[in-house]
Amino acid sequence: MSALSAVRARLARKTRSSSGRLRVALIGPVALLLLWWLAFEAQWISYKLMPSPWATLRTLGESFAGGPLAADFLSTLLRTIYAFCIAAALGIPLGIMLGASRQLYTSVEFLVDFFRSTPATAMFPLFLLIFGIGDLAKIAVAAFGAWLVIFFNVAYGVMNARQTRILAARVMGATPGRVFRDVMFYESLPQTFVGLRLGVSYALVVIIVAEMFIGSSDGLGRRIIDSQIVYDLQQMYATILAAGAMGYGCNLLFLGLERWLVHWSGR
Secondary structure (H helix, E strand, C coil), X not given: CXXXXXXXXXXXXXXXXXXXXXXXXXXXXXXXXXXXXHHHHCCCCCCCCCCCHHHHHHHHHHHHHHCCHHHHHHHHHHHXXXXXXXXXXXXXXXXXHHHCCHHHHHHHHHHHHHHHHCCHHHHHHHHHHHHCCCHHHHHHHHHHHHHHHHHHHHHHHHXXXXXXXXXXXXXXXXXXXXXXXXXXXXXXXXXXXHHHHHHHHHHHHHHHHHHHHCCCCCCHHHHHHHHHHCCCHHHHHHHHHHHHHHHHHHHHHHHHHHHHHCCCCCC
C-alpha cells in the first residue's frame, strides 16, 4: 500500500506541476488577446486597420474548417519541410566535417559568415534566374538560407566540444575516430539542435516571403497578400496567426526532440 501511495503521490505532483506550467504558459496568449481587445474597443488603433480579436479567431476557425486556409497551410508547411530537410541533410555532415578541423574552418570562415549575413531574400533574383518561377526556386532559396544557419551551428558545436572529455577519452586510449564519434559528435548535439530550430524557423520565414513576392497560386504568404489587396483584414490577421502557429509548433517539436535525445546536456 505504501508503494502504491507513493506512486499516486508522484503522479499527483506531476499532474499539479503540468497544470501549473500550462497556466503559466497561457498567461502570454491571454494577455495578448486582452491587449488586442482593449486596443480595438478603445480605438487606440482604427478598426479599419485592426479587426476585433474574436472576429479574427472566428474567421480563423471557419477558414480552417470549411475554407481554403487548411490547403494553403499545408502547402506552406510542405515547402518548409522540403527546404528544411535539404538544409539539414547537407548542413549537418558538412558542419561536422568542417568543425572537426579548425584550420579548414578558418580557411572558409569569411565565406560562411559573409553568406550567413546576407539576407536570403536578397538572393531571390539569382535563384529565379537559376530555377525559374515556381516551387523549386522558393524551396531552393529557403534551403540555402536554412543550410547556412544549420551548417554554422553544427561546425561551432563540434569545435567547442568540451576539451576535458576529449582529453579524458584520449588518455584512455581512444582513437581519433572514436573520440570524434563518441565524444565530439555527442558534445555537438545541443548546438546542432539550436541550429535545427533556427533553421526551420528561417526556412518558414523565407518560404512565406517567397510566396508573397514570387509567383505563387497558394500558400500562407500568397493568402496574406491577397487578403491585404482586397482589404479583408480579418482573413489577413487570421492567416498571420496561422503562420505564427506553424512556426511555434515547429519550434516546440524540436524542443521536445532535443529534451528527449539530448537529455544529458549540461551534465
